[in-house]
């Protein structure tokens with residue numbers, strides 16, 4: 001990563017007469033950033049709850065323009081990638097910086113296939129859980145368990161070790177996710193199939209049984225692949241910055257990914273897709289929408305419209321547009337006319353014409369339509385955030401690798417202390 005060079009200066013004038021000059025670093029796209037490192041010498045911190053105005057790091061992987069509703073992966077718009085490339089194309093792009101040619105993609109896929117299987121010991125890991133354990137709890141454990149199997153990370157050539165870690169995670173997350181599902185329904189685990197696409201293999205491991213041939217539906221396969229792409233990476237969101245925070249102290253990378261899975265689980269983040277479908281089911285019919293819109297606007301009611309709003313997007317989430325189109329494709333292919341889609345579309349129409357949502361620039365986000373597609377495919381609600389984690393793994397790994405390109409600087413924020421001053425036991 002080229003060193004950052006200040007292009008502008010900022011002057012901080014304090015009412016006690018102090019004047020502090022600060023560097024301003026220029027981004028290639030989007031906001032510039034004021035460097036505040038020297039404030040500590042002045043006995044000052046910045047305070048930015050939720051880090052809404054703080055650049056955690058320098059990165060060249062993904063760019064988001066929240067006002068314009070733009071999402072670029074290494075410069076390519078998300079809709080172009082989602083409609084014209086596969087998830088493995090996008091994963092290669094995020095990890096290596098360029099889209100793969102045919103040969104490179106073939107070699108990348110072959111390498112991933114060779115790492116699809118997990119150690120047979122993992123079947124014992126699953127047997128330690130209740131059948132009704134939440135799959136995200138199991139995935140947190142399974143990702144950490146990978147750290148128990150792969151710790152040669154430290155003694156290999158770092159570049160080679162990083163490559164192998166990336167491949168192992170991309171390859172094994174679908175296998176572990178499908179094992180979570182099979183275990184929860186008491187069905188046998190299905191082994192990966194090298195001849196299938198990445199998404200096709202996942203669908204096979206999820207829905208095939210040893211008793212009969214399983215044919216992947218190409219429309220569902222494409223939709224599944226597109227869902228992985230739409231979740232691949234998203235700048236410094238809560239789970240990605242969690243991965244960076246944990247990775248900054250240098251632990252095993254699989255443990256870092258486990259931190260990302262834990263953060264993603266929350267209903268304010270990746271857990272919103274599960275919460276959104278439950279909300280749509282609770283609303284049930286179009287005539288009940290006004291009641292829920294009123295609740296979302298009521299400050300005394302903790303209810304929020306799940307799948308709506310975003311910390312960065314103050315415009316339509318570009319992923320939600322692709323997801324909505326994919327939703328129509330899948331429901332048409334399967335001949336499903338779920339009332340949930342009618343409720344979702346009417347909810348979107350009403351909310352986008354309501355001053356409360358317009359003033360706060362609240363639009364549907366990536367989680368608003370994804371649950372309807374996943375439910376139509378036959379994926380249980382409890383697995384929705386696992387699907388998100390599956391797609392996001394490459395984004396976490398790409399950020400983990402980018403962080404490791406720089407000398408390790410541990411993430412160690414400070415605080416505004418408002419507790420007792422020193423006192424002594426009487």
Ligand code: SDX
Nearest residue numbers: 234237268269270272296304305306307308309310311360
């Ligand atoms: C993801 O960061 C990422 O990039 C995340 C993600 C990714 O790919 O990694 O894009 C994936 O997590 C998408 C977001 C999924 N979460 C949800 O859909 C849950 C519902 N959304 C909200 O919880 C909320 O919108 C957040 C958490 C997403 C964003 O919250 P912010 O930016 O902290 O907004 P805020 O809480 O400051 O709200 C601003 C105002 C408040 O009203 P006022 O106090 O100004 O009167 O908007 C209101 C909020 O009450 N508001 C909502 C709302 N979201 C915000 N009101 C009703 N319904 C909502 N969903």
